[in-house]
Amino acid sequence: MKDLTLKFADRADFSAFMESIGYYDDESMQDDILIDVIGNVYKETGELTEDGRAGMC
DSSP states (O other): OOOOOOOOSSHHHHHHHHHHTTGGGOHHHHHHOOOOOOOOOOOEEEEEOTTSOEEEO
8 A cells, every 4th residue: 555645725626636536426446546634734814804813724
């Protein structure tokens, strides 16, 4: 078994990648490749939300 780490700019970028490789529609690929989403990293944008807290993206 080999491990490979991919990093994406945001969740939309990850979703676009998954759609582009056809992962959700290809049962054979799902059997061969395990995709484990480990977590999301948030960063401050420097902008304030409506309630005055620091914005996260």
